[in-house]
Amino acid sequence: MSDYVVIGGARSRAMRVLWMLEELGQPYSVVNAMPGSDEVRAYNPTGKVPALVEDGVVIPDSVAIMTYLADKHGALTAKAGSxxxxxxxxxxxxxxxxxxxxxxxxxxxxxxxxxxxxxxxxxxxxxxxxxxxxxxxxxxxxxxxxxxxxxxxxxxxxxxxxxxxxxxxxxxxxxxxxxxxxxxxxxxxxxxxxxxxxxx
CATH class of the missing domain: 1.20.1050.10 (Glutathione S-transferase Yfyf (Class Pi); Chain A, domain 2)
Structure with a gap:
């Protein structure tokens, strides 16, 4: 599995995802692009950050990303269905x-x-x-x-x-x-x- 790529910098909601990855101890890289830029729109047509890229698949929305990471790595969340x-x-x-x-x-x-x-x-x-x-x-x-x-x-x-x-x-x-x-x-x-x- 490739490392995660976070689209967006610390002065946006992307900070939530960066922080989550640090707490989980997962490797990642950052594309520190501005919301609304062509660079961001290449990943998310709305131009909003953050987006998370994993193996070529893009996940938008900070809470969706955080929930996915927590469930995937079995940390920082309660068990689904509980x-x-x-x-x-x-x-x-x-x-x-x-x-x-x-x-x-x-x-x-x-x-x-x-x-x-x-x-x-x-x-x-x-x-x-x-x-x-x-x-x-x-x-x-x-x-x-x-x-x-x-x-x-x-x-x-x-x-x-x-x-x-x-x-x-x-x-x-x-x-x-x-x-x-x-x-x-x-x-x-x-x-x-x-x-x-x-x-x-």
């Missing part, structure tokens, strides 16, 4: 709906959409929504253990920490103490630092 996996998937879907989607909407209206399609005022509403939703997400986390789902790290932790970093870059204030502590713990991990360097 109640623990259902709870993990529920958290990941909620995080996508309540945090990732809000940040993505803000990004679209900041620099992605054509200028005439951007609505500047929408970001105030999105910041309010983010402020409310962060507390709901924190309440879904295991209150007694360090990681989202309990005593063991999962892909949900990577996704959450990446979203918190993205929020900081977008000037969406994270005020929830549980989320702040979790993010600090996650970003101290050596795999995070290696992924950041690899994708820069």
């Amino acid at each position: 109640m623990a996996r259902a709870q993990q998937d529920a958290f990941v879907n909620a995080l996508n709906d309540e945090i990732d989607a809000v940040l993505w909407a803000a990004a679209r209206h900041s620099f992605i959409l054509p200028e005439e399609q951007r609505v500047a005022g929408v970001k105030d509403s999105l910041r309010w929504e983010f402020g409310r939703n962060q507390h709901a997400i924190a309440e879904r986390m295991d209150p007694e253990e360090p990681f989202v789902m309990g005593s063991e790290m999962s892909l949900a932790d990577i996704l959450l920490s990446h979203c918190m970093g993205w929020a900081g870059s977008a000037k969406f204030e994270v005020t929830n103490e549980r989320l702040l502590a979790h993010n600090a713990m996650m970003r101290a991990r050596p795999a995070f630092k290696r992924a950041l360097a690899a994708g820069s």
